[in-house]
Amino acid sequence: MAPMGGPPPAGGRNNMPMRGPGPVNTQEEIDLARLAGRCDEMMQIRYLEPADCEFAEKDSGFIQLKIDGKLYAHVDVYRVFPYTNPAEYLSVRDAEDAFREIGIIRQLSAFPEETGRLIERHLKLRYFTPEIKEILFVRRRAGVVTMKVRTEYGECRFAFRNNSNAVIRLGENRVFIQDMDENRYQIPDVTKLTIREQKKLDALL
Amino acid sequence: MDKKPLPKKLAETVQSLGIAEGQIIAFACPDMNKDCAFVKSYLLLTKEMLVIIDGKVNPGNVFVSGSLGEAPEEKTDVSEHEIRKIPLEDLDALKLSSQIRTGLMYCEGRTTEVLSYFTIARYGEMLQLTAAFTQLKHPQTGAETEGERGRRRRRPDAAARRPGEDAPEETAETEKKLRSREHLPVSLRLFSYLKPHRFRLMLVFLCYVAVAACNLVWPYLSGTVLYDQIMSRDPAILKTLHIQGNRFILALGLVVLGMAAAKFLIMVISILQNLLNAVISNHVIMTLRNDVFASMGELELRYFQNAQTGTLMVRVLQDANIVSRLIVDEMPGCIINIFTLVSTVVIMFSLDVKLALASLLLLPLTVFMSAKIRPRLHVLFGKRHRAERRLNTALNDNITGARVVKVFGKEPEEIKKFENTNQKVQDAEVDITKFSALFNASYSFVEEMSTLFIWAVGAYLVLRTEYISYGLLLTFIGYVAQMNRPIQDLVRIFRQWVDSMNAAERLFEIIDAQPQITDAPDALELDHARGEIELRNVCFGYEPNIPVFEDFSFKVPAGSMLGIVGRSGAGKTTLVNIISRMYEVDKGSIRIDGVDIRDISLKSLRKNIAMVSQETYIFIGTIAENIAYAKPEATREEIIAAAKLASAHDFICKLPDGYDTVIGASGRNLSGGERQRLSIARAVLADPKILILDEATASVDTETERAIQTSLAALSKNRTTLSIAHRLSTLRDADYLIVLEHGKITEQGTHEELMRLNGTYCMLKELQTNALALKGLE
Numbered sequence: 001m002a003p004m005g006g007p008p009p010a011g012g013r014n015n016m017p018m019r020g021p022g023p024v025n026t027q028e029e030i031d032l033a034r035l036a037g038r039c040d041e042m043m044q045i046r047y048l049e050p051a052d053c054e055f056a057e058k059d060s061g062f063i064q065l066k067i068d069g070k071l072y073a074h075v076d077v078y079r080v081f082p083y084t085n086p087a088e089y090l091s092v093r094d095a096e097d098a099f100r101e102i103g104i105i106r107q108l109s110a111f112p113e114e115t116g117r118l119i120e121r122h123l124k125l126r127y128f129t130p131e132i133k134e135i136l137f138v139r140r141r142a143g144v145v146t147m148k149v150r151t152e153y154g155e156c157r158f159a160f161r162n163n164s165n166a167v168i169r170l171g172e173n174r175v176f177i178q179d180m181d182e183n184r185y186q187i188p189d190v191t192k193l194t195i196r197e198q199k200k201l202d203a204l205l
Numbered sequence: 206m207d208k209k210p211l212p213k214k215l216a217e218t219v220q221s222l223g224i225a226e227g228q229i230i231a232f233a234c235p236d237m238n239k240d241c242a243f244v245k246s247y248l249l250l251t252k253e254m255l256v257i258i259d260g261k262v263n264p265g266n267v268f269v270s271g272s273l274g275e276a277p278e279e280k281t282d283v284s285e286h287e288i289r290k291i292p293l294e295d296l297d298a299l300k301l302s303s304q305i306r307t308g309l310m311y312c313e314g315r316t317t318e319v320l321s322y323f324t325i326a327r328y329g330e331m332l333q334l335t336a337a338f339t340q341l342k343h344p345q346t347g348a349e350t351e352g353e354r355g356r357r358r359r360r361p362d363a364a365a366r367r368p369g370e371d372a373p374e375e376t377a378e379t380e381k382k383l384r385s386r387e388h389l390p391v392s393l394r395l396f397s398y399l400k401p402h403r404f405r406l407m408l409v410f411l412c413y414v415a416v417a418a419c420n421l422v423w424p425y426l427s428g429t430v431l432y433d434q435i436m437s438r439d440p441a442i443l444k445t446l447h448i449q450g451n452r453f454i455l456a457l458g459l460v461v462l463g464m465a466a467a468k469f470l471i472m473v474i475s476i477l478q479n480l481l482n483a484v485i486s487n488h489v490i491m492t493l494r495n496d497v498f499a500s501m502g503e504l505e506l507r508y509f510q511n512a513q514t515g516t517l518m519v520r521v522l523q524d525a526n527i528v529s530r531l532i533v534d535e536m537p538g539c540i541i542n543i544f545t546l547v548s549t550v551v552i553m554f555s556l557d558v559k560l561a562l563a564s565l566l567l568l569p570l571t572v573f574m575s576a577k578i579r580p581r582l583h584v585l586f587g588k589r590h591r592a593e594r595r596l597n598t599a600l601n602d603n604i605t606g607a608r609v610v611k612v613f614g615k616e617p618e619e620i621k622k623f624e625n626t627n628q629k630v631q632d633a634e635v636d637i638t639k640f641s642a643l644f645n646a647s648y649s650f651v652e653e654m655s656t657l658f659i660w661a662v663g664a665y666l667v668l669r670t671e672y673i674s675y676g677l678l679l680t681f682i683g684y685v686a687q688m689n690r691p692i693q694d695l696v697r698i699f700r701q702w703v704d705s706m707n708a709a710e711r712l713f714e715i716i717d718a719q720p721q722i723t724d725a726p727d728a729l730e731l732d733h734a735r736g737e738i739e740l741r742n743v744c745f746g747y748e749p750n751i752p753v754f755e756d757f758s759f760k761v762p763a764g765s766m767l768g769i770v771g772r773s774g775a776g777k778t779t780l781v782n783i784i785s786r787m788y789e790v791d792k793g794s795i796r797i798d799g800v801d802i803r804d805i806s807l808k809s810l811r812k813n814i815a816m817v818s819q820e821t822y823i824f825i826g827t828i829a830e831n832i833a834y835a836k837p838e839a840t841r842e843e844i845i846a847a848a849k850l851a852s853a854h855d856f857i858c859k860l861p862d863g864y865d866t867v868i869g870a871s872g873r874n875l876s877g878g879e880r881q882r883l884s885i886a887r888a889v890l891a892d893p894k895i896l897i898l899d900e901a902t903a904s905v906d907t908e909t910e911r912a913i914q915t916s917l918a919a920l921s922k923n924r925t926t927l928s929i930a931h932r933l934s935t936l937r938d939a940d941y942l943i944v945l946e947h948g949k950i951t952e953q954g955t956h957e958e959l960m961r962l963n964g965t966y967c968m969l970k971e972l973q974t975n976a977l978a979l980k981g982l983e
Contacts, residue, residue, distance in 0.1 A: 043916055045842075045849050060311065061239065061319030073317075078305075078858050080845065081829065083865040089841060091858045095302070101855065104845070125241055125322065126304040130268075151268075154243050158270035168867070179270045181326030184306055 424683025432676025
């Protein structure tokens, strides 16, 4: 963990006043300086401006980002608030450098339409959560619930343990179900289901 | 690697490609495409190439989650699939990228390209395939470990563990007497909770009266009227019912109808009454709990440490239940039971004095049995309950402490201990069975004997006298049978009365407890605090006779950082507790910007002081809610910025649900360091003038500690910071340090001054530096 002769930081040394005299120790000094250098990056959020960024999808299937003249060949986009604010606050991270955060997209709608479509497609894949349109079949046996549902992607069959935290209620009517394989399914509004479906579901909640 | 046979159709396709099944080293079934559509694709790895068989998107495709096994085979028709072969020499590496709910596999080599997409259930087999590829390409690398990782189960469900509900019932008697200043009898105070429901209660009471009346009519109809008047063809009954002629059958029909109506009425009224009871009792419970909870919030920390938390929880939850059951369910029942008893006796005497006397002769015996002998059964039930609770605790202990038990190899002892506890449960159960068998048998024997006695006396009177008829006897038997239940109920209610009054008293004790720390009548608002702290001749002790601080004084200039060093128990945490006025000092004063904290409103004091302590508490809710605890109106950007400052942003973003992750009781478990960073973020967002760090970085690793320290250093700009730490490296930025020993400052000064002093600080510093040097950390 001792940063033996790490490169001195490029800048920001003066942004972080190290108060207190501190022991006079060269190694310590370097350490502090290095930390001070990383400090800026560690403590500030960069919000990405549409004008500065150039997102594109490469043949590889990954998103690349050109920003400040620097090219990131593979960035991943994460939702910071996946449920409460899925289209805003998206964390853009460099997949080739330990997922270091490059910046946060405040609002996807502020970006060009094409970029928005691209990022949204990737987000859809990353946060793959089929929406349950219809509950076809529910069976409970020995603590395991098997369900057959129709989603926007087609019919799904899955199973989960009823005693665990498989069914998550978010807000009044929104329900998430996590199956044994950690796939997630969501019902955006339970009250929109038919009474019969709601009854099937009630037994689980 | 365990090999599954290929699906039949796939095997045929593979053969048509000129690949023998034996050549296949690994095979996996990715189940998605890049548009999230369900497909059934295959990846085959041979010595020469990677074969990708891409499934067609078909609306009929059924997605079957991994744990449910494969879809029916007839659906896996691969003849139309797109097939692509990549020679292995074009591939340098096959890598997986874990998305949050899905995954993708990409290759590096001639091109970098995503080859397939899959849901999270397929992750394991995909990992096996890439491991097999790595093994094939670079036989010497540690591909096995990667394969191992693939087979490893992902994290287990975070099961919600609750500590054993083993809360001691004992209450501090003396404290109770000291605090109970309300002189109104408990029972009367309880009725004040019923006041909003007086109309509903009246209705409930009417219901009871109606039921009782119906019950009283029934024996009369079934005995006297049915036998003596209709069956013995008494013309008087026809006259009463206004029936012409000799139509006794019609009269019978009417009486039966009347009896049925009485029973039906009882049923309908009971339903109504239960509904009303439910509404009232739940509302009363809610109000009681709210009162208790509100009062608990105002009490100072000291109260929570005196009354054990468990006891407090039992009080809030159970006692309110017990009390409300008494006042809502039992009290009206009690009144009505007395009413039933008295009116039954009156009716019996008015019908026939001799028979009434005979009926009541053996009544004392049943009363005696239910009042004196039945309680013993309850003692036994209590014993069993306690034994069961011990069993639960033992079980709970072993499940939560499973690691400790295993580490020390104490399984046999634990099993023995468990067997003992289990034996006790069994013994208690046997005792109950024995006693209840004995009691129930003898009780019903006594009951039947008393009925027999009435029969005998009644029959004798019927035979010997003219005026007692068979029907009247039946009516009496009915009344006597009806008296048994009210008597049992009354006995039970009187016993419960004692319990409930105890519970009520405990509740009122909390409601009445006056917070000792309150705002002074003319409390100041501290709007633009500078953050100067001064302690003048402070005396304080948790127990009056054991002082922690005596005549303790020191001053922290605004905007500086004070480091507090000392052994465990030296009074470091106590010091910050009295500064934030969690406890009141006994003598002397604590001043912020020259104002005694007792003259500052608690609200503005708490707003200006934030504490990050060694015990982090996470409330049930999302991460964002937890960070914004002190400032619920915070914007998302403020929350993110605070988390970033506390070095929490990155780990939060890596959680599948980000800032929306539900944590606390049954939610996701966070590590000690993560919780610590969340509580730092909470303090950052509160933006206080005075920041207290009580071992804030005690449970994080050295690197994270440094990261947090850097954020804290930036954070302590323009703030007064008090930092307590065992690890002296944590205090490297302190402007001034004090060393506490037994509530006294033994050394103070800057780092250099203390080092020159060559005292405790110097010794501790050297000890820790040496220890770290040994570990190669410094």
